[in-house]
Amino acid sequence: MSDAHDTHGELDMGHHHVSSSAMFSSVLVALLFLTFITVAVAQFDFGSANMLIAMGIAAVKASLVIAFFMHVKWDTAINKIVFLSSFLFLSLLFVFTLADLFTRRLDNEMHITRSPVDKGWVHPSTIEGGH
Amino acid sequence: MTTNTPPVDVQVASPASPREDYLNCSKGIMSWLGTLDHKRIGIMYLIGVGLAFLSGGAFALLVRLHLWEPEGMLFSNQTYNQIFTLHGAFMVFLFVIPAIPGSLGNMVLPLMVGAKDVALPRLNLLSFYLWLTGAVLAALAIILGGFDTGWTFYAPYSLYTNQAVVTIGLAIFVLGFSSIFTGLNFIVTVHKLRAPGMTWFRLPLFVWALYATSLLQVLATPVLGITVLLVAFERLYHIGIFDPRLGGDPVLFEHFFWFYSHPAVYIMVLPAFGIISELVTVHSRKPLFGYKLIAFSSLAIAIISFLVWGHHMFTSGQSTYAMFAFSFLTFFVAIPTAIKEFSWVATVWRGSVALNSPMLYTLAFLIIFAIGGLTGVILGALNVDLHLHDTYFVVAHFHYVMMGSIALAFFAGLHHWWPKMFGKMYNETLAKIAAVTIFVGFNATFLPQFIMGSRGMPRRYATYVPEYAPYHQASTIGAMILGSGVALMVVYLVASLFTGKKAKENQWGGVTLDWKCPTPPPHLNFDDEPKVIHEVYDYSTLDYESLQRDAT
Amino acid sequence: MSHDDHHAVTIPAPGPEFVPHEVAHHFSTPVQEFQAGKLGFWLFLATEILLFGGLFAAYFYYHEMYPETFVLGGKQLDWKLGALNTSVLLLSSWTMAMGVRSAQTSQKKKTLTYLGLTVLGAVIFMCIKYIEYSAKNEHGLIEFGHLFDPYNEGTGQLAWFTDHDGVMASVPHGHMFFAIYLTMTGIHGLHVVIGAGLIIWIMVGTAKGRFHAGYYMPVDLVGLYWHLVDLIWIFLFPLLYLVP
Numbered sequence A: 001m002s003d004a005h006d007t008h009g010e011l012d013m014g015h016h017h018v019s020s021s022a023m024f025s026s027v028l029v030a031l032l033f034l035t036f037i038t039v040a041v042a043q044f045d046f047g048s049a050n051m052l053i054a055m056g057i058a059a060v061k062a063s064l065v066i067a068f069f070m071h072v073k074w075d076t077a078i079n080k081i082v083f084l085s086s087f088l089f090l091s092l093l094f095v096f097t098l099a100d101l102f103t104r105r106l107d108n109e110m111h112i113t114r115s116p117v118d119k120g121w122v123h124p125s126t127i128e129g130g131h
Numbered sequence B: 001m002t003t004n005t006p007p008v009d010v011q012v013a014s015p016a017s018p019r020e021d022y023l024n025c026s027k028g029i030m031s032w033l034g035t036l037d038h039k040r041i042g043i044m045y046l047i048g049v050g051l052a053f054l055s056g057g058a059f060a061l062l063v064r065l066h067l068w069e070p071e072g073m074l075f076s077n078q079t080y081n082q083i084f085t086l087h088g089a090f091m092v093f094l095f096v097i098p099a100i101p102g103s104l105g106n107m108v109l110p111l112m113v114g115a116k117d118v119a120l121p122r123l124n125l126l127s128f129y130l131w132l133t134g135a136v137l138a139a140l141a142i143i144l145g146g147f148d149t150g151w152t153f154y155a156p157y158s159l160y161t162n163q164a165v166v167t168i169g170l171a172i173f174v175l176g177f178s179s180i181f182t183g184l185n186f187i188v189t190v191h192k193l194r195a196p197g198m199t200w201f202r203l204p205l206f207v208w209a210l211y212a213t214s215l216l217q218v219l220a221t222p223v224l225g226i227t228v229l230l231v232a233f234e235r236l237y238h239i240g241i242f243d244p245r246l247g248g249d250p251v252l253f254e255h256f257f258w259f260y261s262h263p264a265v266y267i268m269v270l271p272a273f274g275i276i277s278e279l280v281t282v283h284s285r286k287p288l289f290g291y292k293l294i295a296f297s298s299l300a301i302a303i304i305s306f307l308v309w310g311h312h313m314f315t316s317g318q319s320t321y322a323m324f325a326f327s328f329l330t331f332f333v334a335i336p337t338a339i340k341e342f343s344w345v346a347t348v349w350r351g352s353v354a355l356n357s358p359m360l361y362t363l364a365f366l367i368i369f370a371i372g373g374l375t376g377v378i379l380g381a382l383n384v385d386l387h388l389h390d391t392y393f394v395v396a397h398f399h400y401v402m403m404g405s406i407a408l409a410f411f412a413g414l415h416h417w418w419p420k421m422f423g424k425m426y427n428e429t430l431a432k433i434a435a436v437t438i439f440v441g442f443n444a445t446f447l448p449q450f451i452m453g454s455r456g457m458p459r460r461y462a463t464y465v466p467e468y469a470p471y472h473q474a475s476t477i478g479a480m481i482l483g484s485g486v487a488l489m490v491v492y493l494v495a496s497l498f499t500g501k502k503a504k505e506n507q508w509g510g511v512t513l514d515w516k517c518p519t520p521p522p523h524l525n526f527d528d529e530p531k532v533i534h535e536v537y538d539y540s541t542l543d544y545e546s547l548q549r550d551a552t
Numbered sequence C: 001m002s003h004d005d006h007h008a009v010t011i012p013a014p015g016p017e018f019v020p021h022e023v024a025h026h027f028s029t030p031v032q033e034f035q036a037g038k039l040g041f042w043l044f045l046a047t048e049i050l051l052f053g054g055l056f057a058a059y060f061y062y063h064e065m066y067p068e069t070f071v072l073g074g075k076q077l078d079w080k081l082g083a084l085n086t087s088v089l090l091l092s093s094w095t096m097a098m099g100v101r102s103a104q105t106s107q108k109k110k111t112l113t114y115l116g117l118t119v120l121g122a123v124i125f126m127c128i129k130y131i132e133y134s135a136k137n138e139h140g141l142i143e144f145g146h147l148f149d150p151y152n153e154g155t156g157q158l159a160w161f162t163d164h165d166g167v168m169a170s171v172p173h174g175h176m177f178f179a180i181y182l183t184m185t186g187i188h189g190l191h192v193v194i195g196a197g198l199i200i201w202i203m204v205g206t207a208k209g210r211f212h213a214g215y216y217m218p219v220d221l222v223g224l225y226w227h228l229v230d231l232i233w234i235f236l237f238p239l240l241y242l243v244p
Helices: A021-041 A049-069 A077-109 B029-033 B038-066 B077-096 B099-113 B121-143 B165-192 B205-237 B250-283 B291-307 B320-348 B357-380 B382-388 B392-422 B428-454 B466-499 B544-548 C030-065 C067-075 C079-104 C108-138 C175-207 C217-242
Strands: none
Touching: A021 A049, A021 C079, A021 C217, A049 C079, A049 C217, A077 B205, A077 B250, A077 B291, A077 B320, A077 C030, B038 B077, B038 B099, B038 B121, B038 B392, B038 B466, B077 B121, B077 B165, B077 B250, B077 B392, B099 B121, B099 B165, B099 B205, B099 B250, B099 B392, B121 B165, B165 B205, B165 C030, B205 B250, B205 B291, B205 C030, B205 C175, B250 B291, B250 B320, B250 B357, B250 B392, B250 C030, B291 B320, B320 B357, B320 B382, B357 B382, B357 B392, B357 B428, B392 B428, B392 B466, B428 B466, C030 C067, C030 C175, C030 C217, C067 C175, C067 C217, C079 C108, C079 C217, C108 C175, C108 C217, C175 C217
8 A cells, every 4th residue: 555755845745545445345335224224214104204314314325425435534624614515505595495485384374465455555446457 | 124025025137138927928829828827817807808898888878878768768678678688697797707806816816825826727717718608608699689587587587588598598607617616716726825924814805805705606606507507497398497387486596596696796896895905005005904804804794695695585575584584684794894894994094095096996996885885784674675676776786886896996906906917007197087087977877876766766677757867867977977987998008008108016015925026927926936924914024116116 | 945847846657557747837746736636626516516406405495385296206206226226326436436546556457447337337327317217208207309399388288298197197286396306317417427427538547557646636536526426316316216
């Protein structure tokens, strides 16, 4: 297993961690096992938790691929921050967009309306279509 | 004179032969088109975005001329819709977003960090060619019939209108990747290519600004990419994702669109802030007030900008709770922005202010941006925005920020770094005249728009009721004045390339690394790798001789 | 440390079957080149995550709006083929990781073998995809021949969604699931093809001896791209095939 050469001066190639074949094989086995679990668990209906469980297992599999296959566990801090940030900012898109959708129901239930007719400002007969 | 002379000094070439610099080190069109030199790429960007700006400006003048009369003076309503859409799309996607990072950023950032080039020079060239491709596609979209959706191409109209939406969508997708790759390159450059001794807090603030911009470019632009792709798919094979006829939700389009487009306005303005930070210190010859405040405020703005996009959608049909949240969060973005404005003013205060052309643009910025920024806060208030949305008040707000602030900062930076880029100076008297003309013309154009907007004049209307005519006509006259100021600026800048006097080695007395390399810089920027040993705006290190000595 | 055009840093070849690598001369050291390349590529991967993430956001949004459509739509997909594809991609991720490791340890033949197996995985994946798409085509759930036909506003019918077995008739907007399925798996499939192309390009470079312990960055970066393709599928599979 050859590794870094000269760590001083211009030929500084840094230290490169080389993973063992055994480690890669173990991760593969774990991933295939988790895939089997995913399919098995999907045979049961946990109601609204279905999505959460499926995503949870997928997240574990993803973590294994990222940490070991993609080497992030031994990577520089900045690379870790970069990839984590992408998920973080993506989650902002999810959170606000879905929050809008979920709370629209609340609007409807509380009969919050922005229609000028419903507010009594305008008589329906003055508007085409009555609304 | 200080005894603390920096180890890397301005290179003194032999006066007999013209020194080799990045402009003359290789000749021929292919040496430019295939260049990997960030400075040459910056020049190519400058030409490109300059032409885009002039095209967008031409569309703007057509808009203003048409609106001279309440019935519309020049075009049919349909054509008017296309003209203002083209104005917006060209300006936003071909000019305001790419201009400062692509031209001034490319030119100056590697110099400021003490590097020989950006980290990924081939990617840099690719960024430029992607920009060019996007520009060609945008032109193609015009030839194929144009588009009339407004630059925001909202669903469902953009899904149904019989226009070249897919073509301009493709242009925007390509331009998006140009932007992403530039941001990516700058982030890697700032992280990995800083000269020895250049710690993060010795970086000039233009670099901090470009860094924050780059974060936004990388994180936000992909969502624009997917949005444009989905609109294209919707038009081409009717997936039903935004089309209400097929069960889709047009509000989802707006969420996706503004998730990018709000951070995008900070992609536009942060580099402008960076330029102003550099210019206030150099032209007041005073260290910047609140360096760390300004540096961190750039990052704060970048992060907060992801939390507020719904304020563009207050009348679109979001839930009330979402609107409350977005309005509340919008106010927070004003805080770091105000920190910057105060710090700049504090820097100029009691400085040794030189009222030269870059500084005139800078001072104009400080005034105009105060108005632009504050009117943004007004619009962020949910209850007020419900009345002002889609009126000329909004149009005036974003032009105060985009034209009056960003474009003016771009002009300021252009004048500031012109001597460094070309080794030549433009006519300072004409420059001052142009600056004043632009300031007067700009305010004459857009101040009336605030007033008529608050009195109910809607935006994107080809005709209007006669009550608004005085405002529109005042605005049109202002636009003509603004246009002539810009035209004058273009003329004397181009002329300076041919007949300009030699610039000084350090024209304005800057002390950052970009002013410590030769003027114009050689191909690899520095002959010896700079070693930074003092703080960034330490004017005690200023070599006064370089202010007098001609560039070689 | 001073550099000019004529003095470049060269990493020597570790053996006769390899060639030396010249570090790009705006970099001072090989480690700077390596770190810059990796950081740049991770930033690019971040953009891919956000690009696909938008599609996932759309999926969750409409899943919330039309739950029955998604449940019934998912039942029309063959989860066994999906699970098989998942396993194929996971295996190809393993072969890719082993390929990078072989390059890191200057084992040229092993590198080529593992990279070749990865490409094979990509091909198998696309074949299974083809089988799935054909099945959808047969049932009129995604008629590829009519994909770009105009929408019939009069009847409200989509030419590519004829659903002649009426399997989705009981839910609103039955086409929605398949539109999102096709868009997500289609764009993912495009990335599989691009990834395979990149791996073949790296195989050519490997055969020429360009990659070894002193310089294996391109293999590493293409590997990262391939793992991303795998990552996306890890989330796609349960969401599309299994959540019901």
